Amino acid sequence: MEIQTSETFSEVTPRQPVSLTTPEASTSPPVSFPKSKSGIQIPKNPKYRLLISLGVLVFVLLILSVIVPSRKSTSPRTLPTPTLFVQPTAPAVNNIELPSELKNSFTQIESRLNEVIIPALPPEIDLKIGKF
Amino acid sequence: MLRPAILLICFLFLPLSVRAQDIATASAPAPTESVARLPTPTPDLVAQYFTDLSFQQNQYQKDYLDYVAKSKVHTTYRTITTQKERLDATRLVLITRNNLLKTYLMYLRVLLAKHSGSSPTETERLQIELSKWEAYFDEQNSIVTSLNNESDITVWSADFAQKYITVQQLLYTTLVQHEINQRTEVTAMLQSLTNQIQNSGKINSDIQWFSDLPIKFDLVAQSLSKSAATSVTRQNNPTRFYNFYPDAKLELNKAKNYLAQIATDLKVIVIKNWR
Numbered sequence: 001m002e003i004q005t006s007e008t009f010s011e012v013t014p015r016q017p018v019s020l021t022t023p024e025a026s027t028s029p030p031v032s033f034p035k036s037k038s039g040i041q042i043p044k045n046p047k048y049r050l051l052i053s054l055g056v057l058v059f060v061l062l063i064l065s066v067i068v069p070s071r072k073s074t075s076p077r078t079l080p081t082p083t084l085f086v087q088p089t090a091p092a093v094n095n096i097e098l099p100s101e102l103k104n105s106f107t108q109i110e111s112r113l114n115e116v117i118i119p120a121l122p123p124e125i126d127l128k129i130g131k132f
Numbered sequence: 133m134l135r136p137a138i139l140l141i142c143f144l145f146l147p148l149s150v151r152a153q154d155i156a157t158a159s160a161p162a163p164t165e166s167v168a169r170l171p172t173p174t175p176d177l178v179a180q181y182f183t184d185l186s187f188q189q190n191q192y193q194k195d196y197l198d199y200v201a202k203s204k205v206h207t208t209y210r211t212i213t214t215q216k217e218r219l220d221a222t223r224l225v226l227i228t229r230n231n232l233l234k235t236y237l238m239y240l241r242v243l244l245a246k247h248s249g250s251s252p253t254e255t256e257r258l259q260i261e262l263s264k265w266e267a268y269f270d271e272q273n274s275i276v277t278s279l280n281n282e283s284d285i286t287v288w289s290a291d292f293a294q295k296y297i298t299v300q301q302l303l304y305t306t307l308v309q310h311e312i313n314q315r316t317e318v319t320a321m322l323q324s325l326t327n328q329i330q331n332s333g334k335i336n337s338d339i340q341w342f343s344d345l346p347i348k349f350d351l352v353a354q355s356l357s358k359s360a361a362t363s364v365t366r367q368n369n370p371t372r373f374y375n376f377y378p379d380a381k382l383e384l385n386k387a388k389n390y391l392a393q394i395a396t397d398l399k400v401i402v403i404k405n406w407r
Contacts, residue, residue, distance in 0.1 A: 098406065105155075105325045109395050112318045113388065119182060119309050120239070122188055122303045123232055127296060129199065129221050130289035132282045 178246065181239040192225070215282075222285055226276045227258040232268035233299065237262045240306045250316035251309070258306050264300055289390040300373045305363040306379045312356050315387045319352055322394050329398065335405045342401070345394060352390045359383035 043049060202221040206214040239260040248255040272292070279285050326345055329335055359380040 006190050060332075098402065102325070102332075102402070104326065105321065105328070106395070106399065109318060109325065111322050112314070112321065113299075113392055113395065115314075117314050118307055120185060121307070122300065123185075123192070123236055125192070125229055125232070126196065127224055127289075127293045129196075129229065132287040 147356055164174065171178065177242050178239070179240050181235070183234075183241050185235050188228070189233045192228045192232045195221070195225040195228040219280075219282060219285070223276055223279065226285075226289075227273050230269045230273050230276070232395045234266050235264045236303070237269070240276050240303065240310075241266075244306060244310050247310065247313035247317050250313045250320065254309060255313060258302070261302055262306065268295075290345070294371075297370070297373045301363075301373075304375065304380075308359055308363050308384070311381075311384045312360055315352065315356055315384065315391065319349065322391065322398070323349065325398060326394075330400060334407050335401065339401065339405060345397060348390050348394050348397075352387045352394075355383045355387035355390065359387070 042052075199218075199221040202214070202218045206218040208214075241259050244255055244259055244262075276288065279288060325384075326342075330342065358380075362376045362380040362383070
């Protein structure tokens with residue numbers, strides 16, 4: 001296999017620049033940009049240009065600032081108010097037609113099982129007090 | 133030209149941030165609303181003694197800190213005045229400590245009465261013991277007041293430390309007994325409920341679940357007797373208190389779990405087979 005050298009590259013004829021315009025167009029006078037339909041013209045004065053770009057920036061930021069917090073605030077709005085309006089799920093026993101005595105017994109037993117039996121353990125005291 | 137534009141930006145952003153705060157605060161519920169709706173509980177004797185206990189605990193904490201401070205001052209300066217101040221602070225904290233322990237004994241005595249029906253003899257015995265120690269602490273307060281020198285206080289403190297082993301034994305035994313009483317009461321309730329369900333005629337009594345229940349009741353009884361035994365057997369060393377409460381608590385928790393299982397089993401029986 002033959003490796004291409006720089007000489008072989010030099011043999012390649014360089015491309016001629018392609019003109020995009022047709023020969024007729026090149027002869028015609030330069031075309032000026034038409035005015036927009038709404039009639040808005042960008043002023044040539046750089047101060048006004050800066051002011052307009054700032055205005056556009058403010059407008060965009062304004063829209064963004066409206067959209068972003070509204071998205072963030074959706075989650076707390078949809079959250080339910082804690083404990084006040086939460087309905088406890090009824091135990092399955094209550095859904096069956098049982099005598100009230102039985103139902104009461106079940107409720108009593110449940111409350112007894114869950115009650116705090118010892119609210120306070122013996123106090124921790126220092127027995128070294130007074131041992132001089 | 134730039135300055136008005138920056139001011140305009142600031143002006144436009146200011147109300148939005150305020151509105152965002154409003155939304156956040158509006159979504160939060162008013163805390164006082166839920167508190168206001170809670171029913172006020174009627175104070176019972178246990179609650180009253182518990183309040184007294186909290187008060188005595190705070191008092192002891194305060195006097196103890198004072199005693200520590202006075203002791204430090206005396207260690208630094210060693211004057212007659214600082215010694216007298218330390219002596220006064222010691223007497224005061226000893227009295228407060230006695231009051232605290234007496235209040236706790238009273239609290240236990242009342243607490244024990246709550247479920248005394250399941251083992252009245254043992255409960256009564258413990259209540260009498262507690263009363264005796266209450267009187268002891270009352271008596272000690274008058275003795276401490278009359279102690280005028282440090283050597284007498286040292287002797288008294290050493291004697292008290294020895295007696296406190298017995299007091300601790302009693303305190304934890306009472307706690308264990310109280311829990312045993314409560315579990316026994318729940319066991320009795322569950323047994324009665326089981327009988328009620330079996331005799332209702334609305335459930336087929338041949339189902340497998342009923343045969344499992346006695347085994348679980350036996351396990352409850354076993355755990356309760358084990359927890360009662362820990363308070364008796366573990367005190368080998370008379371000069372040092374061995375805290376048997378964690379071991380007893382382990383058995384008591386086991387008993388509680390068995391009871392919860394029995395309650396669940398009964399529920400399942402009723403839900404599946406009630407006609």
